[in-house]
Amino acid sequence: MSSPLFIKICGLRTAEDVDAAVEAGADAIGFVFADSPRHVDAATAGKLAQRVPEHVLTVGVFRRQPVAQVRDLALASGVRSVQLHGDEGRDYYDTLRPQGWTLIRATSSDGGRTPRCGELGEDYLLLDAPDPGAGLPWNWADDRFTPPTGHWLLAGGLTPQNVGRAVRTIAPWGVDVSSGVEARRGVKDPALIREFIESARSAE
Numbered sequence: 001m002s003s004p005l006f007i008k009i010c011g012l013r014t015a016e017d018v019d020a021a022v023e024a025g026a027d028a029i030g031f032v033f034a035d036s037p038r039h040v041d042a043a044t045a046g047k048l049a050q051r052v053p054e055h056v057l058t059v060g061v062f063r064r065q066p067v068a069q070v071r072d073l074a075l076a077s078g079v080r081s082v083q084l085h086g087d088e089g090r091d092y093y094d095t096l097r098p099q100g101w102t103l104i105r106a107t108s109s110d111g112g113r114t115p116r117c118g119e120l121g122e123d124y125l126l127l128d129a130p131d132p133g134a135g136l137p138w139n140w141a142d143d144r145f146t147p148p149t150g151h152w153l154l155a156g157g158l159t160p161q162n163v164g165r166a167v168r169t170i171a172p173w174g175v176d177v178s179s180g181v182e183a184r185r186g187v188k189d190p191a192l193i194r195e196f197i198e199s200a201r202s203a204e
């Protein structure tokens with residue numbers, strides 16, 4: 001039997017949104033520490049993370065930030081996972097690994113060569129559009145795209161309307177969404193969070 005779909009809701013900034021994601025059955029929630037309209041500081045993320053039960057993974061999201069800054073922000077906020085959107089190399093992952101965080105490597109896919117999960121020492125691979133958090137899909141439905149095996153998440157332009165098709169078509173291990181559950185850029189809509197999770201689960 002295959003494992004249940006892993007669902008991550010990213011870019012949360014308020015207690016209401018965190019509670020909506022947790023109550024609707026999210027497996028992970030993301031706090032963006034990168035330059036973004038969804039940016040939160042470590043103190044805010046730390047307070048929000050305290051609302052999250054143990055079984056839900058709290059993820060700090062970074063892009064092209066020095067490894068010392070990643071370590072400091074992750075430690076200060078208490079997240080249990082680090083998601084890296086830059087072109088960090090294996091040494092970067094090796095530096096973070098001893099902290100015990102679940103390491104997520106986010107990279108874009110052009111529908112051609114598929115990156116392999118674990119290639120750089122990451123725990124999970126996230127295949128995203130080239131501009132993360134922009135709500136734009138990529139051509140994951142292209143015949144040339146061979147989904148990776150293992151713990152990999154599909155991201156990029158997912159919505160409550162298209163996530164079911166994505167899950168049925170390429171059977172990712174997990175899905176990740178940000179823009180598709182927002183009322184406007186950077187502002188989440190709890191009703192859309194619930195709708196996304198319901199649609200994804202009903203496609204499993």
Ligand SMILES: O=C(O)c1ccccc1NCC(=O)[C@H](O)[C@H](O)COP(=O)(O)O
Binds near residue numbers: 010134158179
């Ligand atoms: O959300 C951002 O603004 C962001 C900025 C810089 C690096 C990563 C960012 N988000 C990462 C995510 O995990 C998003 O959920 C993922 O890229 C999917 O985004 P979307 O297409 O908006 O659903």
